[in-house]
Amino acid sequence: MEFLVASAIGILTAAGLYLVMRLRTFPIILGVSLLTYAVNVFFFSAGHLTIGSPPVLREGVEIYADPLPQALVLTAIVIAFGMTAVIVMLGLGAYLGSDDDHVNDPVETDAGEGSK
Amino acid sequence: MTHWIIAPVILPALLAPFIVLAARFHMGIQRVFSVAGVIGLIGIAAGLAWQASDGTVTIYQLGDWAAPFGIVIVGDRLSTMMVLLTSLLALFVLLYAIGSGWDERGRHFHALFQFQLMGICGAFLTGDLFNLFVFFEIMLIASYGLMIHSGGNVRLRAGVQYVLYNLLGSTLFLFALGAIYAETGTLNMADLALRVQLVDPDATAGIRLAAVLLLLVFAIKSALIPLHFWLPSTYAEAPGPVAALFAIMTKVGAYAIIRVYTLVFPPDLEVTGGLQSDWLLPVALVSLAIGMLGILAARKLDRLVAFGVIGSMGMVMVAISLFTPAGIAAALYYIVHSTFAAAALFLIADLVRSSRAHLGLTLEPPVPGAALTAGLFFVAAIAMTGLPPLSGFIGKLLVLEAAFASPLMVWTFATILIASLFGIVGFARAGSVVFWKAQSVKPPAESMLPARPAALSYVAVGGLITLLVGYTAFAGQAHAYMVEMSTQLFDPVDYVTTVLGTTGKLGLGAEEY
Numbered sequence: 001m002e003f004l005v006a007s008a009i010g011i012l013t014a015a016g017l018y019l020v021m022r023l024r025t026f027p028i029i030l031g032v033s034l035l036t037y038a039v040n041v042f043f044f045s046a047g048h049l050t051i052g053s054p055p056v057l058r059e060g061v062e063i064y065a066d067p068l069p070q071a072l073v074l075t076a077i078v079i080a081f082g083m084t085a086v087i088v089m090l091g092l093g094a095y096l097g098s099d100d101d102h103v104n105d106p107v108e109t110d111a112g113e114g115s116k
Numbered sequence: 117m118t119h120w121i122i123a124p125v126i127l128p129a130l131l132a133p134f135i136v137l138a139a140r141f142h143m144g145i146q147r148v149f150s151v152a153g154v155i156g157l158i159g160i161a162a163g164l165a166w167q168a169s170d171g172t173v174t175i176y177q178l179g180d181w182a183a184p185f186g187i188v189i190v191g192d193r194l195s196t197m198m199v200l201l202t203s204l205l206a207l208f209v210l211l212y213a214i215g216s217g218w219d220e221r222g223r224h225f226h227a228l229f230q231f232q233l234m235g236i237c238g239a240f241l242t243g244d245l246f247n248l249f250v251f252f253e254i255m256l257i258a259s260y261g262l263m264i265h266s267g268g269n270v271r272l273r274a275g276v277q278y279v280l281y282n283l284l285g286s287t288l289f290l291f292a293l294g295a296i297y298a299e300t301g302t303l304n305m306a307d308l309a310l311r312v313q314l315v316d317p318d319a320t321a322g323i324r325l326a327a328v329l330l331l332l333v334f335a336i337k338s339a340l341i342p343l344h345f346w347l348p349s350t351y352a353e354a355p356g357p358v359a360a361l362f363a364i365m366t367k368v369g370a371y372a373i374i375r376v377y378t379l380v381f382p383p384d385l386e387v388t389g390g391l392q393s394d395w396l397l398p399v400a401l402v403s404l405a406i407g408m409l410g411i412l413a414a415r416k417l418d419r420l421v422a423f424g425v426i427g428s429m430g431m432v433m434v435a436i437s438l439f440t441p442a443g444i445a446a447a448l449y450y451i452v453h454s455t456f457a458a459a460a461l462f463l464i465a466d467l468v469r470s471s472r473a474h475l476g477l478t479l480e481p482p483v484p485g486a487a488l489t490a491g492l493f494f495v496a497a498i499a500m501t502g503l504p505p506l507s508g509f510i511g512k513l514l515v516l517e518a519a520f521a522s523p524l525m526v527w528t529f530a531t532i533l534i535a536s537l538f539g540i541v542g543f544a545r546a547g548s549v550v551f552w553k554a555q556s557v558k559p560p561a562e563s564m565l566p567a568r569p570a571a572l573s574y575v576a577v578g579g580l581i582t583l584l585v586g587y588t589a590f591a592g593q594a595h596a597y598m599v600e601m602s603t604q605l606f607d608p609v610d611y612v613t614t615v616l617g618t619t620g621k622l623g624l625g626a627e628e629y
Contacts, residue, residue, distance in 0.1 A: 032283050039290040046298040072246055076290055079253045086260055087279045094272040
């Protein structure tokens with residue numbers, strides 16, 4: 001199971017990083033989403049990976065699942081979701097306004113022009 | 117247990133929804149509540165700073181749960197001073213936003229402003245790393261809204277860059293937190309300080325990785341080269357008062373580095389030893405140099421000030437990366453100075469923008485009220501570049517003095533002094549083109565003249581300059597306090613015992629679990 005989770009994190013991160021470097025808004029947003037999935041799974045495995053063990057203290061149980069990373073991941077998911085919504089709206093606004101979804105600044109021709 | 121320590125977070129958090137829900141169509145009421153809230157915040161922050169000034173560490177346990185399990189808010193000398201700095205800056209920025217009418221050019225300026233204050237104050241006060249992440253996000257999401265306040269294509273594009281960069285930073289932060297939790301099983305800073313000491317010296321890969329990742333995250337926030345690419349466009353395109361408020365945001369990164377790398381990963385810790393001196397100092401020197409070169413290369417006034425921020429963050433980081441009590445004290449002195457100086461310069465750039473066709477450093481007719489604006493620019497530029505007699509000079513002397521003991525002493529001295537020269541030339545050139553040479557251009561007809569900026573705008577900028585002058589006049593007392601502060605940072609026994617020794621509602625402290 002460790003191998004499965006580790007390779008899932010690795011593949012998600014690699015795909016996310018590749019997409020982030022595409023310099024256009026839509027692939028970057030997809031890439032950031034993949035990266036947040038990767039980090040969520042990573043955080044999830046930061047407790048330990050156990051199956052079927054209780055998260056609360058009980059009599060006669062030796063191995064517990066750590067509930068804290070799960071709570072933290074929940075917070076991280078909510079924040080990432082909100083942030084993605086914001087960037088989608090911003091990216092859409094920037095695209096509709098200038099008809100161009102490149103993230104880089106356009107090359108300035110001379111002082112005072114190009115931007116403004 | 118006193119509840120005052122959490123008030124700097126609660127007060128803006130309650131004001132912001134009130135402004136949105138009850139006063140969204142009444143700019144007057146919004147302004148009154150916003151200003152009253154910030155004045156109240158200054159009062160509370162001053163009280164907290166006074167309380168912490170004798171070295172007391174105040175702790176607030178949310179839900180009355182004891183420390184490593186519950187979340188704690190901790191106020192010591194450093195965090196209360198930063199909250200006071202934030203609230204003072206916020207007052208003048210808010211006055212400027214009202215005076216210049218920026219708050220009317222889009223919606224929900226005051227609500228977002230209060231949320232931003234909540235995030236910044238929370239980040240300074242929290243005693244828990246995950247909570248630091250959450251407050252970072254609150255601060256960022258409010259700043260996204262403020263950054264694109266009043267819209268426009270150029271601003272939206274810069275906003276997209278800013279948000280994407282910070283989203284990646286947040287992801288990195290979570291990776292760092294996951295690694296720390298996997299290695300130590302806790303995210304409470306005081307608890308971490310104890311547990312990191314116990315890490316098995318043969319299995320340090322995880323904790324070293326976490327320390328480096330965390331440093332990268334804070335370096336993004338404080339715009340260290342080569343992680344600074346988000347800053348120039350963002351600060352240049354953001355509305356003037358928002359850019360001025362953002363002057364404190366880079367300091368949040370600097371604060372986090374000071375806090376985490378004195379408390380959790382102190383410089384004498386073997387596991388992460390060498391991280392600060394081998395890596396942070398050279399990077400900080402490069403930041404300082406590039407920032408000041410950027411001032412010389414900038415073709416627009418707002419970009420010039422943005423590079424000034426990068427340069428001054430480089431200076432702060434040079435002092436921090438010495439990681440000696442004298443170095444940290446110098447860094448703290450410089451942080452307060454550069455926050456006020458950068459904010460004043462951003463506001464002055466906005467004063468110029470409001471009555472000039474563009475901010476390019478080319479010949480244009482003189483702006484209305486040029487004499488006063490030019491005078492303010494002159495004083496603020498002197499402060500920023502570190503010429504005598506203002507606080508920038510004193511701060512630079514303190515940094516140089518602290519750098520005497522460093523093995524890279526020659527490099528540090530050379531970089532600081534040469535980079536300052538570049539900064540001075542850059543600011544002198546900008547000032548002479550925008551204000552002085554402009555006198556040679558024939559002004560347009562009387563009816564075409566743009567309006568003079570409002571008096572309240574000048575009051576706000578003048579207030580910041582007055583604070584700088586006051587900070588220079590009382591430099592001795594301020595620096596003495598900073599020295600006490602850094603002594604407390606390097607001897608965190610009080611901090612750790614207060615956080616872990618206070619019992620919660622079950623009567624359990626950290627020792628008993």
